[in-house]
Each structure stands twice: as C-alpha cells, then as structure tokens.
Amino acid sequence: MKPYLLIVGYKYYPEQGTGDWIGCYKTKEEAKEVWDGMRGDDYNFLDKWYEIVDLRDWMDWIEEEK
Numbered sequence: 001m002k003p004y005l006l007i008v009g010y011k012y013y014p015e016q017g018t019g020d021w022i023g024c025y026k027t028k029e030e031a032k033e034v035w036d037g038m039r040g041d042d043y044n045f046l047d048k049w050y051e052i053v054d055l056r057d058w059m060d061w062i063e064e065e066k
Helices: 028-040 055-065
Strands: 004-010 021-025 048-054
Touching: 004 028, 021 028, 028 048, 048 055
Parallel strands: none
Antiparallel strands: 004 021, 004 048
C-alpha cells in the first residue's frame, strides 16, 4: 500500500476535483522527494503549494463516521 498522497497546486486555489493529486508513495519522505524534484528547476515554485496526506487518516475518519 502507498498511503502518502502528494497534492500540488499552483497559486492559491486548488484544481477542481482531483486535478492536483500527483501520486501515492510508500513513505512521506518519498513524496517529499517528488515535490522537491518538481520545484527544482521551476523559478515560479513560490506560486506552488503542496500537501502530503496520509490516506490512512482518511480511512480511519470514514470508519469513525459509520
């Protein structure tokens, strides 16, 4: 299972739906490395935002709601 979801967007507002979802990774560090690579050559990276979400937390929340 790859529980860490990397979400990256441009400017302040996120894309509609899942347009900002980049991918899922085995570790938080792996997701962070992908983010670091994405912003590496981009001089506009200050306009980007990112978040790494542990999907297991979402699954726990859904279970609690049942």
